[in-house]
Amino acid sequence: MAQNLTEKILSDHLVSGELEPGVEIGIRVDQTLTQDSTGTMAYVQFEAMGIPRVRTKLSVSYVDHNMLQEGFENADDHRYLQSVAAKYGIYFSRPGNGICHQVHLERFGVPGETLLGSDSHTPTAGGLGMLGIGVGGLEVAVAMGGGPYYFAMPRIVEVRLNGKLSPWVSSKDIIMSLAGALTVKGGVGKIFEYTGPGLEGLSVPQRATMTNMGAELGATSSLCPSDDNTRRYLELQKRPQVWRPLAADAKAGYDERQTVDLSKLEPVVALPHSPDNVKPVSEVAGINVQQVAIGSCTNSSYYDLMVAAEILKGKTVHPDVSLVVTPGSRQVLETIARNGALAELIRSGARILESACGPCIGMGQAPASGSISLRTYNRNFEGRAGTRDAGVYLVSPEVAAASALMGRLTDPRDLGEAIRIDESAGYAIDDRLILPPAPDPATVEILRGPNIKPVPSPPPLADVLEGEVLLKVGDHITTDHILPAGAKVLPLRSNIPAIAEYTFERIDPTFPERARKAHGGAIVGGENYGQGSSREHAAIAPMFLGVGFVLAKSFARIHRTNLINFGILPLTFADPQDFADVVQGDRLRVVGARRAVEQGTGVTVESLTRSRRFQAEHGLTARERAILLAGGVLRYTRTLAS
8 A cells, every 4th residue: 555754654663553643653763852951851750760771772962952051050951961861871962062953964863763852843854754753851751761652643744845946945935935824733733744846956954944844833743755865965974874765655645735836935034923924025025124043953054054154255244233143063063164154154244153052942142122133943932032022033044144234124036146055065074072871871970960850740630620710821822931941941941840930921920929829720721722842841830830730722732742741631622612701710620530531531611700611621542541640651651660
């Protein structure tokens, strides 16, 4: 029977379930990655499992998020991560080696294998034919212990690329145009599989830009075939031995199909404050710009920075613009240093940042108040950049560099003849900042600073859940809303009691205090609650503050799973109209919650304040029900091991 590429990889790794949309499946995980923002807690959880060594083919711990060392916290966490990696069989990518997704694509990605990462942009690996899925840190810990990854089989969407991109139009314009057409929830429960002749003109880094930003549509993953372009990329990375051809069968079926005529695309921009608020640059050009940032895991490859360097060559950044450039990896930085492109960037007036996530997660370079910042990043949620009233626009490197020169949002087609980037010259391969694990784990001491606290564990699910509606929010609430990133909060990721004080800070700073006074309660949300980052802290912190259940119109995939993993019951309104009848401050009661979960039935929610009842559903699989009944994944895993 003909199979698409996703089905081929899943079939090769399937340990349970059927490849039917909506059916829970379990797959074997070949590789895992973590970054320091989510990794510290993931390894604390892995230690709690009592497993002496990771059981994956490969696991890598990256340091790329918490790079500002204003206090001891980040430095302590990095020291802990290095010692844990050495002891438990994990490769350690040192600070300065680069952004996890860029480095993994370069040095570790393998076509046809599976990758689980504690970062929502793990599907970047799909650019070379590897099935990458972003999850919470606890699920990565389970995978490192040899456990399968369980999820609902997604619908597979063929995105067929026809034609050829016009000059000055990039792969960033392809994925942002899709986001504009399909919206931020258009990929929920789906995997995007790219096919068609248009792929021939896209290198692996260009493809990785598309698979990276599939996360902004809520997609489980995104995937490209492994073809001659993939082979050439791996040869340049001096890893030709891992290449193999992989593609969908000629008559493969798909659950949905999208067709994109590349020749009809033009440069686009995502306006504040959502990645799907997309317009052609030509329609909104001329807006004055105060900051331009080129980088992030979406657009920091050698190709991306060479595009910027060629546009800026011999010119000077507009006097009203601050331009910052972030090479995605040490390899990229050294390569452009050797060929002179780095000097061109510096001569133009660009400020070069270290190879890390940096401004993308609010770690420095916050825009001026009320200003406009153009970024080649993947998210432009309100306040994410560190300045609440700044307008952040998402663009391609071509648009970013052109605008940096002109001081206003500029269509790069106005620059004249398009530039061409030759990616065949080779890269500066140097893996000395990737440390292998210690050959003898017994010789390694785990180094813990005072900021590293044990992971809290919820109690088993109670039969009666009752509490005040502590907060009611609308549609598309992100994990940035629930628990923000940034230089102030990120250093506390390994300290739940401390980080919990920032829960819902951007919506209601009084939330933690009110939750403690009320002895916990519930949260009510609209559509796509919990979209965005994979940060499990957006579930752990509410659990720590006593939140017992979240009632929403719908949930984003990763956040729903994180709620279950940490013992919070996710419920959806059986009738979305009931959302309007629940008000913040109402007291809700769910009687028979444990029984309903045990039996897989719906629940009745009673509003004690308004003397009315309505129905809610949990939609839990048998395995998810067992996790909630046990009191989260850690307790559940210990139960299986006993």
